[in-house]
Amino acid sequence: MVSGLAAALQAAAAADIAGTVTLKGTPPKEKDITPVMEDANCSKLHTTVPTTHFYVVGPKGELADVVVSLQGISGKSTGASAPPVLLDQKGCIYVPSIFAVQTGQKIIVRNSDPVLHNVHAVPAEGSGNPERNEAQLANGPDLTFSFPKPENFLKFTCDVHFKWMFAWVSIFDHPYFAVTGKDGTFKIANVPPGKYKIQAAHRKAGVVTQEIEVKEGEPAKADFTLEIK
Amino acid sequence: MLSGITGWNRCLHRFAVLTAIATLGLVGMGGLVTSYGVGMAVPDWPNTYGYNMFFFPLSQWVGGIFYEHTHRLAASGVGLLTIMLGLWLYGRNARSFMHWAGLILLLAGGATVVAVPRRWADGLVLGLTGLAFLGASRVWPRCEPSPKWLRRLGLAAFVAVLLQGVLGGLRVVLFQDALGIFHATLAQLFFVLICAIALFTSRWWQTQPARPPSTINYRLSTLFLLTTLLILCQLTLGATMRHQHAGLAIPDFPLAYGKLWPATDAASVAHYNQQRIEVMAANPITVFQIGLQMVHRLLAVAILGAVAFAAWSTGRALGGKNPLSRLALVWLGLILTQLLLGAATIWSNKAADIATAHVLVGALSLALGAILSIISSRALEQVGRAVPSAPGEGAQARTFRTSSAARGALGTARPATTTLKPLPSGGPGFPSP
Numbered sequence: 001m002v003s004g005l006a007a008a009l010q011a012a013a014a015a016d017i018a019g020t021v022t023l024k025g026t027p028p029k030e031k032d033i034t035p036v037m038e039d040a041n042c043s044k045l046h047t048t049v050p051t052t053h054f055y056v057v058g059p060k061g062e063l064a065d066v067v068v069s070l071q072g073i074s075g076k077s078t079g080a081s082a083p084p085v086l087l088d089q090k091g092c093i094y095v096p097s098i099f100a101v102q103t104g105q106k107i108i109v110r111n112s113d114p115v116l117h118n119v120h121a122v123p124a125e126g127s128g129n130p131e132r133n134e135a136q137l138a139n140g141p142d143l144t145f146s147f148p149k150p151e152n153f154l155k156f157t158c159d160v161h162f163k164w165m166f167a168w169v170s171i172f173d174h175p176y177f178a179v180t181g182k183d184g185t186f187k188i189a190n191v192p193p194g195k196y197k198i199q200a201a202h203r204k205a206g207v208v209t210q211e212i213e214v215k216e217g218e219p220a221k222a223d224f225t226l227e228i229k
Numbered sequence: 230m231l232s233g234i235t236g237w238n239r240c241l242h243r244f245a246v247l248t249a250i251a252t253l254g255l256v257g258m259g260g261l262v263t264s265y266g267v268g269m270a271v272p273d274w275p276n277t278y279g280y281n282m283f284f285f286p287l288s289q290w291v292g293g294i295f296y297e298h299t300h301r302l303a304a305s306g307v308g309l310l311t312i313m314l315g316l317w318l319y320g321r322n323a324r325s326f327m328h329w330a331g332l333i334l335l336l337a338g339g340a341t342v343v344a345v346p347r348r349w350a351d352g353l354v355l356g357l358t359g360l361a362f363l364g365a366s367r368v369w370p371r372c373e374p375s376p377k378w379l380r381r382l383g384l385a386a387f388v389a390v391l392l393q394g395v396l397g398g399l400r401v402v403l404f405q406d407a408l409g410i411f412h413a414t415l416a417q418l419f420f421v422l423i424c425a426i427a428l429f430t431s432r433w434w435q436t437q438p439a440r441p442p443s444t445i446n447y448r449l450s451t452l453f454l455l456t457t458l459l460i461l462c463q464l465t466l467g468a469t470m471r472h473q474h475a476g477l478a479i480p481d482f483p484l485a486y487g488k489l490w491p492a493t494d495a496a497s498v499a500h501y502n503q504q505r506i507e508v509m510a511a512n513p514i515t516v517f518q519i520g521l522q523m524v525h526r527l528l529a530v531a532i533l534g535a536v537a538f539a540a541w542s543t544g545r546a547l548g549g550k551n552p553l554s555r556l557a558l559v560w561l562g563l564i565l566t567q568l569l570l571g572a573a574t575i576w577s578n579k580a581a582d583i584a585t586a587h588v589l590v591g592a593l594s595l596a597l598g599a600i601l602s603i604i605s606s607r608a609l610e611q612v613g614r615a616v617p618s619a620p621g622e623g624a625q626a627r628t629f630r631t632s633s634a635a636r637g638a639l640g641t642a643r644p645a646t647t648t649l650k651p652l653p654s655g656g657p658g659f660p661s662p
Contacts, residue, residue, distance in 0.1 A: 028504050029506070030506060032508075033508055034508070035508065035509070039291075039292060052507075052508060054506055115291075116289065116291070116294075118269070118270065120269055133404070135273075159267050159270035159272075160291065160293045160294055162265050162267040203513075204503055204505075206499055206503065229500045
């Protein structure tokens, strides 16, 4: 009862961190994923040629797919009880291509395509996360993945559709992270009061870090600018 | 089958050549697998998506699976050819081995079907292999066994092809890129070994002692060998680059990121990665990968210089019409082609067909270098085993000539003309004619 009360008090004192990530400079032009249209099966699932989407940038430079997270926190994962995250394969493309989970949190990999995929998780060498490569039949049963160690941008790939299928997941040992949407905004909820280092990481544009102080019950703001050099 | 020369087996030689050609094809298929980055398209081994690989439905041979699966099937074919070649080198003595091996495989196949019915396909493959062995043992050539050293080479080829298959499989199930690099390098060495067996079983090789051999300078032979080793290093570097799965670490040529030597500080590498939009091989590049490609480029220039020097030296020493000189020129041609293909690989953003051709010409360059080294070493061996002839030995005497220009170029101190009498051929290390 005491611990429950303490948790409730802490939740009441916690605050959200919100902000926007913008990109300065002109990103390189995205490319057509032409191999999709050369594949006899996958081409049937597209009417136009899909393009890469490394830089999803809004009219004012708002940058999507940036993983924003608090740094220097460990052992706070609630991944085991957190709801699973869905990684779907639609039209021989991973959706979403960038996402984030906690250690131990389930990632449900779905095959919504009428074609066979293999789901190959490729962690960085020495990360401590296991590499797995499993077949998934057309519209076959979901596969479940989870990772025990924090890692930035662990890659999922399909080696059957070797030329273009990729997704990246960042894994944290705590629940204090978010991924920016198309408007470049993010919100990290229920952060306990304190001083933190907060980092914005984009797979291409790079990483920026700043200090932030979260005060009791008071929303905090953190805007970031990533630069194309 | 004899062809007028005691001991020479035309069919065996042709079979060795066939095995070498099949091996080169297999190396090419392996090149396609890494060029497309589909080595993991079939996640299990030795099965293929749970099937015995020979029973994997044709309808499922799609995308990356097609390249990886056909590579595995072709590897099985080359394995079979290598086993047959190895057994052929044992001549009629292989018959009893094949008989008993066939029986054991047949029994093992039957036992598998009975004991593990769901693995019936494995049992069937074992049983059919056993039957094939049994049948072959009835019609197996009754030729004489090859010399012991050649039989051992056949055995080495068998062990190598077995190891190669296991390495390829372990690379898949253990997720180890390092094994992939070893697999690629061993493939090149295996190709050299099969080419060497083809050379040793050739009529030319076995009759060579009866012809006036050319003078081979020790330094020339060493030059061939060292250059071949340099090519092997280069191929290993290439295999390492291919197994980084990061596409082109440097996207331009002949410059590198617009410079003679690219900047590799953290900011520059971050900038390179910012500008890379990959449709495939979407991994960030690293300083190590950039360094690797620069070393690959520099080594290519060194190899070109070494091969050009070897070709020039051979021509000077033996004359332009000597087969060795001509082979050395072919070698130079291969290296020039290889340089062009390397550049084209970059200009085409690592197009799979061009990158694979680069692998194939690399394999041919290594094999030809090894053949030149072997031939020149053999001639040296003859020189080493020769004794001065007595006056009046006429046709038995052989003359080894070295031009003074070549001696100058190669630093030889041998006399311009030395009359030597070779020892009887067929001694240790060389087959009987």
